[in-house]
Amino acid sequence: MIFRAAVLPALTFLAALPCGAAQITLSLGSIKHAAFEAEGVVVAFDAARRGEADIRLGRLLVAGAEYRELRIHCSGFFFDGRRLDCPDGTLQREDERGRNRPALPFSLAWRAGDGFLDFSMRDVDAVAFSPLVKRLRGWKPAGKIDFGILVEGGRAKLDLAVRDLEFASKEGDIAGQAIAFTLNAGAERNGAGWHWKARLDWPQGELYRAPWRRQAGVRMEAEGDLTDAMLEVGLARLDVAGTGGVTAGLRWDRARGEATDWGFITDRLDLAAALRDWLQPWLTSLGLPEWQAAGHARFSAEWKTGELRRFYAGLEEARLADGTGHIELDGVNAQIPWEEGAPSEAEIGVAAGRIGDLPLGGFRLPLQIVGNAAVVTGLTAPMLDGRFLVDELRLAKSQSGWHGEFEGGIEGVSMPKLSRALRLPAMAGSLTARVPRITYEQGVLHLDGALGIEVFDGGITVHQLRLIDPFGKGRRFVADVTARNLDLGMLTRTFAFGAIEGRFDADLHDLELLGWKPVRFDARLASSEGNYPRSLSLGALKDITALGEAGSPERLARAPERAGFSFGYSRIGFGCKLRNGVCLLEGVEREGDGVVLMRGSGMPSVSIIGYNRHI
Secondary structure, eight states: OEEOSOHHHHHHHHHTSOTTOOOEEEEEEEEEOSSEEEEEEEEEEOTTSTTEEEEEEEEEEETTEEEEEEEEEEESOEEOSSEEEEEEEEEEESSHHHHTSOOEEEEEEEETTTOOEEEEEEEEEGGGGTTTOGGGTTSOOEEEEEEEEEEETTEEEEEEEEEEEEEEOTTSSEEEEEEEEEEEEEEEEETTEEEEEEEEEEEEEEEEETTEEEESOEEEEEEEEEOSSEEEEEEEEEEETTTEEEEEEEEEETTTTEEEEEEEEEOSEEHHHHIIIIIHHHHHHTTOOOEEEEEEEEEEEEEETTEEEEEEEEEEEEEEEETTSSEEEEEEEEEEEEETTBOEEEEEEESEEEETTEEEOOEEEEEEEETTEEEEEEEEEEETTEEEEEEEEEEEEETTEEEEEEEEEEEEEEHHHHHHHTTOOOOOSEEEEEEEEEEEETTEEEEOSEEEEEETTEEEEEEEEEEESTTSTTOEEEEEEEEEEEEHHHHHHHTTSOOEESEEEEEEEEEEEETTEEEEEEEEEEEOSSOOOOEEOHHHHHHHHHHHOSSOOHHHHTSOOOTTOOEEEEEEEEEEEEETTEEEEEESEEETTEEEEEEEESSSOOOEEEOOOBO
């Protein structure tokens, strides 16, 4: 302890004063202790009231925090230069803000000879700290706090207990509610610093730190070393109820106010809880979609000199599904390592899966991680009686966000099986579709080139395909579709439409789906050029006629169905321009106030003209 004042002559003079003398004021200048520094210390005694004193501090520095213009009142006060006792004291700032808050009650005992210090506060209102600690202003703290610190020789002990604590930042990104916790710490001087141990128990309340929200049920034990330059957490153990445990270490540069090194390794964690409470909020903040999970996982990471150097993720019998229900993987076992500056191979196995309503068989995922990019090449997964192929899938993180590329397709999938899986009318043939390249950037999936699909003995080509916000509830699908030389017989036998023999072409421009429901398109369907049989049944004639009539085709409804009887046609064609829920009907040509939907040929010859153009 160092005094910068002539304290002892003043005390001698005080002892010689007669009883009833006036109030005596001592100016002690500054005081330095291992636990605090004080400047502008003024002590006022009242000789007529033994044990009462008022102490004013111009500046107090404790644990790196500075406080100014403080007033301390002590009952039971004793001070003789070697010992100071204040068993019943209050602390308050002297400005208007401080006087409008409750005073902080405390107890203090100090000895100069061995550096003994015992300071405690009991049952203190949290709001009473607000005038003293600048960082608390605007947080509206509430609750009760018990605090105690004991320093004796080369040892120190700290105890903190909090009850019913509530607070919130002005920005709303940090908040706490009904929090109760205890912190117990001890330290022993070790050379130029301290070796410390601490234990935290948090059994009650809720804490929000954007983007994370955490319920109580946390216990932590840690130990390490503290010097003027560095805080080192050599070993820390964190146990989170419902999730599992984590072992971690940390080095914190006190001058720079940042971590220089840290790392952690988890126990076998409950994957659902870990994803929900820890990973998903972080993934959401990065703009990635929501996922659901079950099973178990292990993680580890190492950070040095401001950069992530190593990371590991392991999954055990896990289930993963995106929030939209389009992707689901079951029986996932994975070992995914990553190291800065070195490529790594991940081992991932999947027992079964699903893309939309399409089931996938078991497969292995060949994943390579290089820097901030993950690449899958040569993936083959069974899909019904065919195959789902990934020629290349690349996902990378840059300063502008996440980017992805995909090339692959579907080969040899039976249309009858596919129809049943998708709950569609039974279709004949098989499906083969090649995806030349799909990119993902800034929340948009975009098809580069054209997607070719072989179906109904013809070809369908998709151009300018874009899927906007593909993992959100408001996803939008935009594309142009062209179909050439499709078999009308196969198509009409598949759907609830009268039979038509022939070939047709189709063009679907400016197609836009919102939540998979059409909101806009320009469609055109017409019989293909060339020589081939062209006929349609009476049922098909009724269906086409219904497109152009305001009501049901009454005259055709009375016509008898006869097996093998059909009508010939030379051309069939109709178009539809959808805007605001209304479709404007077009045909192969105009005739008077109507449009020709079918031009008949042969005997008998029947043509269909539509007059109801707004559907």
